[in-house]
Amino acid sequence: MSEDIPEADRAPDAPHPRMTDRLFGQEAAERAFLEAWNSGRPHHGWLLTGPNGVGKATLAWRIARFLLTDPPARADTLDPTPGHPALPRIRALSEPGLMLLRRGWDDKGKKLATQITVDEVRRLGGFFGLSSGGRRVVIVDPADDLNPSAANALLKLLEEPPTGATLLLVSHQPARLLPTIRSRCRVLRLGPLGLDALSAAVEQAGGDPAAITPMAEGSTGAALRLARGGAEIYDKVADLFATPSLDRGAARAIADACAGKAGTERLEATLAALDRLLHRAARAGLIGVPQDAEGAEAKALARLAPHDVAARAWARIAQEIDDRAAHARAVNVDPTAIVWDALARIDAQSRRV
Structure with missing residues (x-):
């Protein structure tokens, strides 16, 4: 993406969550995902909820890096395999096994769209078609921005997920999502950070x-x-x-x-x-x-x-x-x-x- 075009899922003057390697203060949520992974039957849909700015998107990208770097069958950490060739591709948004859904850029109006549209969700059809086989990850950030048609289109994927697919939905206000979307996702709740974790996260973000x-x-x-x-x-x-x-x-x-x-x-x-x-x-x-x-x-x-x-x-x-x-x-x-x-x-x- 051009540096001149703003990213809807990036806070001003802060690094994008995909560039943020460490997550502070959310050990319980990380353990919950690892327990599901180690069980051998991880859920295909995950809803990451909690207040704004506590690390939901950072956790989504940590999970994506973990899943796309050939993780072991049993893992003690979400840290990705060091030096894996997928890591630079994930940072560049060029990894074939990854799709990010967020509000797009309106070239005509020269501004960010106000919603995630159904056309954005329909791109997943081509994504899953071209990347058949192997593990694939979709991040929706935030799912709160889905318009009604887009939400219904995403629901169909949650109801009949492609083999090897993991959908990570970031949500600040899960009550606004379709109940059927919520019911088809496992919830990871992230809470406010303690002072030490908050200080470390702020410093990491350049504050x-x-x-x-x-x-x-x-x-x-x-x-x-x-x-x-x-x-x-x-x-x-x-x-x-x-x-x-x-x-x-x-x-x-x-x-x-x-x-x-x-x-x-x-x-x-x-x-x-x-x-x-x-x-x-x-x-x-x-x-x-x-x-x-x-x-x-x-x-x-x-x-x-x-x-x-x-x-x-x-x-x-x-x-x-x-x-x-x-x-x-x-x-x-x-x-x-x-x-x-x-x-x-x-x-x-x-x-x-």
Whole structure:
């Protein structure tokens, strides 16, 4: 792939997961896969779930390297066979036994597609036809991006998998996948990283472990994003809802900063900030404002979530905003409008508390 074309499954300013050799803090998930492998009957479909940025894609690529480098019948580690000729091909995305499904590049619009389309999934027909025999691995990252037609096409493969095929589905929100897809996959759940593992993962990704804040909540991706300005965005979002009356000028400035192609990363960081605030509000309504909340965030959480009824409302609003944002991006709604819609919905709900 040209270096000028962004990769949908790669975080900004971080190496692609296929270039990341080590996985930190997810030993339980690795053991679970090895136990299945050593049983002699590993499942053909695997669903890797957990919060954003905890290593799901890194684990998928570790499994792919393991499977495509002639692993022993019984293995103690997912480390691939050293020096195997498939390793450089996997890094270059030229290994015949590997297929990666992700949002593609739209040459006409000069931007990444908003969904994984059925045409992408149909490429698997040729992949399995040309690579008949031997072990073959498909990575879908993330499966959450499959549109309905693509999801149904992938389901057919999970129902009747080709011989020697292993499908690895990365999912941040498995509840949004078809129940039939979930039921045909074995689940590997990855949890938040401890501080030592998080520090090592951040350093491996080129970040500064000293910049990690509690807001990262065990996520390498969140730690890197916060260090790139995400913490500032979160503070601005929290400040908006710390007082009863929404500062519409400040809200408009937050939305306008996401405009245009240059605002793509800003949009993701802003939506992540809103999601964090709402989920923190949902927890605060149940157990009180967390001790690590300070300043504007503490005021916002106290105002938004004084009781459990509000907590349930914020959990629902968070899901609605996520769904609406995903749909809006799929039909190319202006990013400014996406953020403004989310802020307006939060403001409207805050007036009902």
